[in-house]
Structures are given as structure tokens and as C-alpha cells.
Amino acid sequence: MELLQDHFSADDIRLISNIPLSDVHQDDIMVWGGEPKGEYSVRSGYRQLIRPMVISSHFTPIFKQLWSVNCPAKIKILAWRFLKNFIPTNQNLYNRRVAHSPICPRCHSYTETIEHTVRDCSFVRAIWNLAGFAWPTDLINECFFDWFCWIFAHSSTTKRLEFLILLWAIWTSRNKLVRNNVKQDESTVVNFSLNYSREITSVSSSLLVPQNPMLANWTRPTEPFVKINVDAAFNASLGRASSGVVVRDSNGLVLGSCFIPTLNVLSPFAAEALAALHGLRFPLDLGCMHVVLESDSLTIISKLRSVVDDLSILRSYIVDARLVSQAFASCQFAFTPRSGNEVAHCLAHLGQDSAVEMFWVEEVPPQASALVQADHRCSERP
Numbered sequence: 055m056e057l058l059q060d061h062f063s064a065d066d067i068r069l070i071s072n073i074p075l076s077d078v079h080q081d082d083i084m085v086w087g088g089e090p091k092g093e094y095s096v097r098s099g100y101r102q103l104i105r106p107m108v109i110s111s112h113f114t115p116i117f118k119q120l121w122s123v124n125c126p127a128k129i130k131i132l133a134w135r136f137l138k139n140f141i142p143t144n145q146n147l148y149n150r151r152v153a154h155s156p157i158c159p160r161c162h163s164y165t166e167t168i169e170h171t172v173r174d175c176s177f178v179r180a181i182w183n184l185a186g187f188a189w190p191t192d193l194i195n196e197c198f199f200d201w202f203c204w205i206f207a208h209s210s211t212t213k214r215l216e217f218l219i220l221l222w223a224i225w226t227s228r229n230k231l232v233r234n235n236v237k238q239d240e241s242t243v244v245n246f247s248l249n250y251s252r253e254i255t256s257v258s259s260s261l262l263v264p265q266n267p268m269l270a271n272w273t274r275p276t277e278p279f280v281k282i283n284v285d286a287a288f289n290a291s292l293g294r295a296s297s298g299v300v301v302r303d304s305n306g307l308v309l310g311s312c313f314i315p316t317l318n319v320l321s322p323f324a325a326e327a328l329a330a331l332h333g334l335r336f337p338l339d340l341g342c343m344h345v346v347l348e349s350d351s352l353t354i355i356s357k358l359r360s361v362v363d364d365l366s367i368l369r370s371y372i373v374d375a376r377l378v379s380q381a382f383a384s385c386q387f388a389f390t391p392r393s394g395n396e397v398a399h400c401l402a403h404l405g406q407d408s409a410v411e412m413f414w415v416e417e418v419p420p421q422a423s424a425l426v427q428a429d430h431r432c433s434e435r436p
């Protein structure tokens with residue numbers, strides 16, 4: 055630490071101390087920070103390139119609302135391109151000397167700006183009318199961006215979804231006309247869009263069914279395994295993590311529990327990886343030989359299960375955890391939803407208020423005992 059203080063600023067010292075370190079020697083390697091796996095992909099490269107543009111833009115709040123709409127990405131990306139005016143309307147193509155004329159291919163009367171294409175052309179005005187969309191008349195002179203923001207601000211979640219799908223359908227039907235000379239009428243576009251929107255809403259509500267708590271209870275391991283549940287709590291402003299660990303046998307009885315606070319932790323993912331590492335070391339001390347490590351972090355479980363070399367910034371923790379796992383006669387890694395991981399979650403949060411690590415043998419701290427009893431009841435075999 056003194057060496058760091060002699061050579062680096064306080065900000066740099068904080069960043070250096072956050073670098074995950076391994077217990078075993080590992081050579082330095084270059085990793086790509088844009089993907090959890092640490093391997094370069096064109097998709098993540100593109101995302102890194104456009105990120106400064108999107109973040110610096112004053113448009114950010116509307117983009118946040120746009121990306122949070124529950125619908126296929128192609129529909130949101132098209133809306134994003136409209137907001138950025140990255141759309142090959144005849145006017146845009148004409149300005150770039152690609153098209154011979156800037157005129158609208160539907161009404162042949164006005165310049166095909168993005169506003170005209172999706173809002174002002176008589177054909178699309180009829181579509182919005184049929185679909186039950188209306189806006190104040192003074193918005194007609196506003197740019198696409200302000201119009202879009204107004205609609206979003208004055209629409210429910212369902213209406214936003216319908217709006218995006220209609221935008222997409224209007225643009226798709228315009229392209230069908232231009233490229234294939236296929237002419238759709240207004241009611242076809244509206245009926246298709248509203249049906250599509252209903253379909254998306256019903257699919258997403260049926261996907262919510264697994265959130266039924268009955269399906270996500272804690273379950274007992276089968277003999278001879280013991281189950282280790284781990285979770286992490288993370289305080290980003292302090293760079294402080296806390297691991298919560300509970301070990302239970304096939305009768306649902308607690309063999310041990312602990313929380314371990316750690317300073318200088320990089321991220322919530324690093325905190326989850328550390329929790330897995332702590333969770334593996336603890337039952338080794340208790341003499342367990344067959345273990346299942348259960349975490350609610352799918353990223354960490356996938357990394358631990360993977361047979362390929364981990365190239366991410368969490369590599370040190372993952373390598374250490376895999377090494378420790380080899381000390382057991384058998385060790386499995388399993389994902390559980392949060393509702394199956396409540397005891398570890400509670401322990402991790404208790405550890406946030408503690409300066410030192412704490413261990414309990416054959417019990418949990420009093421704050422977690424009601425959760426253990428609930429797990430015990432719910433996991434009883436008939």
C-alpha cells in the first residue's frame with residue numbers, strides 16, 4: 055500500500071486495489087472488457103463504439119424508456135434509428151445523392167421526411183386514427199423526436215408497445231410498396247400491429263408464470279451431497295462486498311453458516327464470484343466431501359461450470375474456485391432463483407454491517423433462523 059501511495063493518485067490506488075488477485079500464480083493476459091466472457095465480439099465492439107455517443111447525448115432518458123419496452127429488439131432498434139434520423143427516407147437518400155427524388159412514394163405530394171413517412175402522410179394519419187392514437191395539433195409542426203417523446207410521455211406501457219409496433223409496421227409496409235410494389239391498406243397495417251402487440255403481451259405474461267414462488271423454493275440435496283447456498287451483497291460507493299454462505303444436508307439441517315466481508319471489490323459480479331469462492335472453502339473446513347454449490351448469479355454458475363479458460367476480469371476468482379472445487383470428491387454447480395437463496399442473501403446482508411467475518415457451526419445467526427425454518431418446511435419430502 056505504501057508503494058502505491060508513493061507512486062499513484064488516490065483514484066488510481068482505488069482502481070489498482072480493486073483488481074481481483076488469485077491465490078495461485080497466473081500469467082498476465084489481455085482480456086476484452088466488453089463481454090462477460092472476455093472474448094471480443096463485433097456486437098460488443100459496436101456497443102462500446104456507440105456508447106459514448108448515446109451517453110453524451112441529451113436524448114438518453116427517452117432511450118432508456120425505449121429499451122425498457124418489452125418487445126423484439128428489431129422493433130426497438132428501428133425506433134432508435136428513427137430518433138437518430140438513420141432512416142433511408144427518400145429525402146435522406148436524395149440529400150446523399152442516392153435517390154432521384156425526395157418525394158413520398160405513397161402520396162407523391164410531399165417530401166418524404168421521417169415526419170412525413172410515419173406521421174404526416176395522409177395514409178399514415180388514417181392508420182393512427184384507426185388505432186386510436188391522437189396528439190395535440192401543435193405537435194404537427196414538431197420534429198419526429200419531440201413527437202415521439204410526447205407519445206411516450208402520454209402512453210401506458212401497452213400503448214407504448216402498440217405505438218412502436220405501428221411505427222415498425224408503417225415503415226415495413228412503406229418498404230413493401232417501394233421494393234415489391236405491394237400496396238397494403240390502412241386496416242391491414244392496424245390489424246396486424248394490434249394483433250402482434252396482443253401476442254407479445256400474452257407471451258410475456260405467460261413467461262411470468264415460473265415466478266410462482268412454489269417453483270423456486272429451496273430444495274434439499276440428495277444424499278451424500280450437502281448443499282452450499284452462497285450470495286453476495288455489494289456496496290458500490292465503498293467497493294465493499296460481503297459473502298453469505300449456508301451449508302445444509304439432505305435432511306435440511308444446517309451444518310454451518312458464515313458471512314465474510316471483503317474490501318476493494320470491483321463490481322457486483324466480482325462480489326458474486328468471491329461469494330462462490332468463500333462458499334467452497336467453508337465446507338472443506340467442515341469436512342464435507344460431496345457438495346452442490348448453489349448461487350442466484352447465472353453468470354458465475356456458467357463460468358464455474360464451463361470447461362474453457364476464463365478470460366474475463368473475474369478470472370482470478372474463477373480459477374481459484376475451480377481449484378478449490380477439485381479438493382472435493384464431487385462438486386456440482388447449480389443456479390437457483392433468488393427466492394431459493396433467501397438464507398444466503400440474508401447472511402450476505404448481515405455481513406455488510408460487520409467489520410469482521412463470522413462463522414456458526416450447526417446454526418445460523420438469529421436473524422436468519424426463520425428463513426431456515428421456512429426452507430425446512432417447504433423442502434419436506436412427502
Ligand SMILES: [Zn+2]
Binds near residue numbers: 174176
Ligand atoms: Zn405522403
